[in-house]
Every structure is written in C-alpha cells, then in structure tokens.
Amino acid sequence: MGMTITEKILAAHAGKDSVVPGDNIWVDVDVLMTHDVCGPGTFAIFKKQFGENAKVWDRDKVVIIPDHFIFTEDTHANRNIDILRQFVKEQDLPHYYDVGTDNYKGVCHLALAQEGFNRPGEILFGTDSHTSTSGAFGMFSTGIGNTDAAFILGTGKIWVKVPESMCFEFTGKFPDHVMAKDVILNVIGDIGVDGATYRSMEWRGDAVMSLSMEERMTLCNMAIEAGGKNGIIEADEVTTDYVRQRTDRPYKIYHSDEDAKYFFKKTYNASEMESIVAKPHSPDNKAKVSECEDVKLDRAYIGSCTGGKLTDFMAAAKLLKGKKVQIDTFIVPATREVEEDLHKEKIGGETLVDIFKNAGAYLGDPSCAACLGGPKDTFGRAKDNQVVISTTNRNFPGRMGSKQSHVYLASPYTAAASALTGHITNPAEFVNN
C-alpha cells in the first residue's frame, strides 16, 4: 500500500521501509528548536536527567531563537534570556540569535526558514505549537513540550505515533483578494478546532502550489488550530528556489503515493473562496467578512509568525497607501529580515515603512509581541474590552492580553481594509481597484 509524504518521512527517520497510522515509532531528529519561553525549562530538565555536565546530542542540530518576551522590562523574562545565553556558552552552540545583537532574528518559525533550517524531507521539532509552520517546506515538523525537548537534547530521538493524513486539495485560482489566511480559517471553520486532532493536514492542488513560500507557511502554521499534528506541502521548484538561497545543505524531496490512504479528502474550488474572519473566541468560529461588516473595531494588529511576513505587509501596504487609518493600527514584523524589507520594498516609489507611518500606524520591533499578550508592557497588547482585528492565529479568551477583549482573526487584506474604516470591512473592492 502507498504512503503519504508524512508517513514516508517518519518511516525514513525510524529506519523502516514503511509505517502505518497508529504505529508508535522512535525517530531521529534533524533539528530541535527552542526559544526564551520554553528553553529555560527544557535545559533544567536536560541537566536533571542527563547530568550537570552532559552535552547535547549534536551541537549543529540545536537552534535557539529568543522571540517571545524580548522588548520588556519584566525581570523574570529578561532573566530567561540570560539562561539561554548561559546554556549556549556552556554547550558552545553555534545557532543562537541573541537579543540586543546584530544577530537577533525575531519570530522563530520565520527565522528557521530564513536561516536555512527548513529543508525538505527532514524532521524538525520545536517547543512551540506553531512549529507546524515548517511543514510548508515538505518536511515533518511539530510542537512539543519541555520534557520531550529535553529528551531530544540528550538522545536525538523521540517517540511519535504515526498520524493519519487528511488531504485538502484546492484547484483553480484563488480570487485576488483572498489570502492563505482566508483559506486556513475557512478549513478550520469546516472541520473545527479538534477536526484534525493528531492527524496530518496535507495541502495539495494547483492553487496551493501557486502560492509563495510565505503563504504556504501561513497554511501550515495554523494546522495546530485544528488540532493537527503537522501541516505539510510537498516541495516543488518554489520550495527549492527558497531553500537554495538560504542553505547549501542537502535535502530529500518526498511525494505522497498515488494510492496513499487518507482518513479524509476534500477538494475545494479555489475561485469560490471568500474573505473569512474567525469571530471571538475560537479560530473555528468562522464567518464571511461580508456577514460581519457591522462590527465596530478599536484596533488592528498585523504581525506574528502567521501574519507578519513580507507578503502580509505588502498586502496591507497596498491598501493603506495614501490613506489614513481610523483606529489604532499596530505593525509588527516577524523578523529583522522582514523589518529590513519594509525599509527596502516600495509601492509606487514609497517604502512600506513610509506607507505605514503616513497612514498613521504604529511600528513595533520584531518579536511575538501581543500575539500572545505577554508581559504588561508588550507592544500592542489588548486592553480592557477592546475589539481587535488581528492577523495572528489565536483568539482564545484573553489571548492578546485582556480577558475582556474580543479578537477577530483575519487576513492582512481584511485587517488593513478594516483599519481604514473602523469596522470589519470586505477588502475585495480595495484590492480590485
């Protein structure tokens, strides 16, 4: 019987010819990523279990990217960065991107891609649920806790139960005003926040393969919002073009077999997709933007691993150029590279930074920032009972910092169009003009 791409990658890393869903296997890990929130706990468990002087299994396979609580006065948060530094020093780790240096990157999931750690066919674990993002590169990637990460640090291995696969195929062409965020919010709304629990979400079809790497990352990023174990898209020329610019390491491209078995298969007509929001307080609380136009907003937030990439800001800038926002609008590039691009990329001769400033938006430093609330002094953190439209990935109660706030998840197009009017607004006519 044939195998899916996820099954093939897992089998290869377990030294097996084949696996089937439900098999419990031990896999060899190619990359382990951790950050400032989970690194300190991971290192403490590693030392407790393997010894104070134990060494990590492979220095070259450990990547440490502080990104969550960075630009804050919180003493505990800053102490945690010191713990990362200390561990990196003790272990002499080469892949560390320190806060306050030129080497600082920002949000780990995009930094992994930009620094060449996302390579087709590999297995990447990270202490962050949105590690599923890397699946956009035709690799297996998923989030784990501190204990599992400490186990990997010491052994280079971890157990995995092989997930069943679900196939989401999009054929044809997406409308110009529809972004990957609309597509994933649509699918999560269809299957629910536990609709893919412990399953692989595989994206296929010519419409998916027409997307840029950044848009593909948005699709895979939010697999976890449906409970998915991983999101994955087979690598093609778009993938290899991106990877080749970032690393010269070898990789292996896997494809799902024609006769691979899927738990679920659905084909969507891409041209029928619309702009979607997830209403408070769940990513599966789907509505068409056109059904929510009476919702008045207090602020807009464009940022995070899923909504703070160059593609996302190009989209927002296209709508904001030459206009003024009507509500507080926060722009948070995911990484330094994106931030630098905001200064370089232009629309009609004007840089994106200037477009945002002239529109009256506030620009923040690259980090996770208010996507998950964070310490009280976090840029863009929601207050009181504010109604927020956000390109982030979660609108759980209190997620952006205030338990009384209401968060609508939306595409950068929808967030920008709504910033211009002060209520939820369909971006279609802005985009098409």
Place this chain on the structure above:
Amino acid sequence: MKKIIEGLAYVLGNDVDTDQIIPAEHLVYSLSDPEEKKNYGKFALTGVPGEQAGLPDGNVSFTEGDNFESKYSIIIGGKNFGCGSSREHAPACMEIAGVRAVIAQSYARIFYRNSVDGGFFIPFECITRLVEEIKTGDDLKIDLVANTLANKTQNKMYDLKSLGEVIDIIEAGNIFEYARKTGMIASS
C-alpha cells in the same frame, strides 16, 4: 503507580486552551526553583472565563488568594482539553496546584503528550461526557485497576477508557524513567 486517586472535582467545559490554563504573561517563572514555581500554582486556570470556571455555577476560583495549592485535585473537562500552545507550563501549573488526574472527553495531543511524558498527572478519557454529570466540589474516587470513577457525593459510578498505549510511560513515571526501564538511555 497509585491504584486509587481521590479528591474534589473542579468542572470545566469544552476547548479549555492553554492560555486559559496559564495566561502567557505568567510564563516567565522558573519551573525548577521550588519557591518561584509556586507562582504557577497560584495562576493555574486563572484565564478561564468566569462563567466557565467551576461548573455548573461558574465563578469558582481554582486557587484562593495567594495560595498556590487548590482544594480541587481532579479536573473534569469536555472535548479538546488543553488545545493551543505546546507550553508545558500548562500541565505543570496544574500539578503544582495539586491536580492528580484530569478526566476529559478528548485532549489536544501536545497537552496529552506533555502530561504523560512529563508525568504531571494522569489524563483519563471518559466514555460518556461528564461535564453535566459532575458538580464542582463533588467527592471523587478513581480506581486505576478497575478503570472506574466513583462520584461519592452523588453515589454514581462511571467506566473510564483504558489508558492504552501510554500506560507503560505512566507506570514508569515519565518518559525518562520509561527509557531507562527499556534500556534506551543509561540508568542514572
């Protein structure tokens, strides 16, 4: 592994996410420092919306004031318990507050894995939904040999699902002890 777990119930609903279990602003404390980690118990479940906190009445605090330990040690949940982030601080804060078992309809997988691999408490699955059956404060008794739950307050019995394939890790204590038992890593 204990054969019996007894304690008072604290009842929650569906899709209790990790931001509700431990809001992100608190993820700054040490999980290994014995004093500092008490903060996690103090803030455990403080993100749960009031009307959902301690069903059926709601607005029941899990921990009181500055206490880091809760009088409730068995959590009853609906579907998709622990969805969201991979933060191990979520099962950890519950253990620090004194939780010994969770009984839910279903779990988000990372939270389930963390609970088992870290040995924080036992995540049971119920066969029939218990959120509307059990009241916060009910006196419960879990029999791990018979796989049953007794509600001593209401004098009712329920079967629980078998712990299945993770029972070996739970019996060993955590993934490290399991790996030592099976020879994957050297005994300390």
